[in-house]
Amino acid sequence: MAKRGNSKASSASGAIDKPLGEVVRVGLSQFACVEDPKANRAKQVALADEAGKRGTRIFCTQELFTSQYFCQVEDHRFFSLAESIPGPSTDALSKIAKKHAMVIVASLFEKRTTGLYHNTAAVIDADGSLMGIYRKMHIPDDPLYYEKFYFTPGDMGFRTWSTRYGKIGVLICWDQWFPEGARLTAMSGAEILFYPTAIGWHPGEKAEFGDAQHDSWETMQRSHAIANGCYVVAPNRIGHEFIKGADGKPVSADGIEFWGQSFIAKPNGQVIQRATTNREEVIVQDCDLGRVEFARTHWPFLRDRRIDAYGELTKRFLA
Numbered sequence: 001m002a003k004r005g006n007s008k009a010s011s012a013s014g015a016i017d018k019p020l021g022e023v024v025r026v027g028l029s030q031f032a033c034v035e036d037p038k039a040n041r042a043k044q045v046a047l048a049d050e051a052g053k054r055g056t057r058i059f060c061t062q063e064l065f066t067s068q069y070f071c072q073v074e075d076h077r078f079f080s081l082a083e084s085i086p087g088p089s090t091d092a093l094s095k096i097a098k099k100h101a102m103v104i105v106a107s108l109f110e111k112r113t114t115g116l117y118h119n120t121a122a123v124i125d126a127d128g129s130l131m132g133i134y135r136k137m138h139i140p141d142d143p144l145y146y147e148k149f150y151f152t153p154g155d156m157g158f159r160t161w162s163t164r165y166g167k168i169g170v171l172i173c174w175d176q177w178f179p180e181g182a183r184l185t186a187m188s189g190a191e192i193l194f195y196p197t198a199i200g201w202h203p204g205e206k207a208e209f210g211d212a213q214h215d216s217w218e219t220m221q222r223s224h225a226i227a228n229g230c231y232v233v234a235p236n237r238i239g240h241e242f243i244k245g246a247d248g249k250p251v252s253a254d255g256i257e258f259w260g261q262s263f264i265a266k267p268n269g270q271v272i273q274r275a276t277t278n279r280e281e282v283i284v285q286d287c288d289l290g291r292v293e294f295a296r297t298h299w300p301f302l303r304d305r306r307i308d309a310y311g312e313l314t315k316r317f318l319a
Contacts, residue, residue: 021290024165026192026231027056030262031280032239037066037081045092047282052100054284057126057165060105062237062262063173063198064119067109069258072243073251074149082111086130090122098128103163105170107196109150110135119151119172121196126164134159136172137181144202144256147174160188166289173197176221176234180313186228187302191292193224197236200258214259218271226269229295229302231287235262238278267295 029047033040044065051059066089070078083089089108097104103126110120110133119136135154139147158181160169169190175181176195185193199217201210218234225232238260242250263274264285275281296302312318 020288020294022166023286023288024192025055025057025284026233026264026287027051027054027059027282027284028061028233028235028262028264029059029280029282030062030235030238030260030275031065032258033065033068033237033241035068040066041089041092044089045096047280048093048096048102048104049099050282051284052096052102054282056100056102056284058103058105058163058168058192060170060194060233060235061107061196062235063107063196064109065107065237068241068243069198069237069256070243071147071150072144072241072256073245074146075245075251077246078150079111079117082109082117085110085120085122085133090124090130093122094124094128094130097124097126101126101164103165103168105168105194105196107172112152116152117150118154119147120154121170121172121194123161123163123168123170131161131163132159134170134172136175138174138178140174144252158184158188160185160190162189166191168192168194170194170196173199176217176224179224179227182224182228186230190228190230191289192231192233192287193228195221195232195234197234197262198258199236200256203240203254203257206257210259214261218261218263222265222269222271225265225267226295226299227301229267229299230292231267232265234264236260236275238276238280267291 067081093104104124106122110118121134123131125131137154139151141148167189169185221232237258240257242255245251260277263271265271273283273285
């Protein structure tokens with residue numbers, strides 16, 4: 001799993017090829033979900049298994065992989081898609097984790113109890129045991145992204161897990177846009193930030209805004225890598241989804257065209273792998289954790305933070 005090296009570098013870019021420390025193979029997948037949750041679960045398990053066969057040590061799913069993105073509509077029927085944790089999805093993925101000695105981050109619609117639901121990531125350790133969960137902290141409410149109807153905001157804060165292969169933090173989709181979440185997770189020790197995602201274009205807006213929307217999404221997460229000196233791994237789904245209402249007709253004429261382009265970025269913000277817009281893929285990438293130390297000592301943002309001057313960040317707005 002680990003490779004060691006004594007390489008020296010002369011700049012903060014980290015643009016060297018020789019290993020600096022422990023090298024951990026990280027993986028993700030992207031695929032198009034269908035209406036049948038069992039089929040989606042089976043597909044995700046198969047893709048995780050493929051990643052494991054390719055030597056992946058830490059693997060992350062896309063957001064809410066067991067279903068199509070039902071939040072395009074506010075409909076009580078879709079609460080039936082939620083599952084407990086532990087539950088059928090964590091049980092299936094735990095077997096894959098144990099089989100390949102691979103850590104798995106699994107994004108799920110969690111039923112915590114009757115009437116209380118979360119958008120949750122389960123962290124499964126390399127022995128198949130459930131290490132813990134992260135509940136999405138920032139919940140959006142935008143056209144075709146009506147998540148506030150379904151999900152209670154997370155109440156566990158920002159978390160880091162010391163897995164067999166490194167310290168990881170998990171945030172989910174809309175969390176991507178908030179530097180505070182990335183910072184607090186990195187401050188708790190994370191060397192790799194995982195962002196399971198379901199984001200795409202409104203087809204009617206794509207021609208005018210599509211390139212800018214995607215660039216903003218990727219740039220924001222690359223900035224988290226730079227500002228915190230850590231790897232960022234962002235799996236996204238693909239496919240053009242039309243959610244049906246109770247009458248069997250699509251609730252939106254346009255639906256959402258998920259843009260894929262899952263990626264992995266180094267601590268200097270460079271994208272080292274990026275998936276396509278429309279193809280099912282498993283991506284694996286060797287990540288040198290020595291670059292985290294390198295980035296944080298050559299660009300010492302954590303050292304130079306003025307923690308005595310940030311108290312007003314806890315306020316909503318400064319007039």
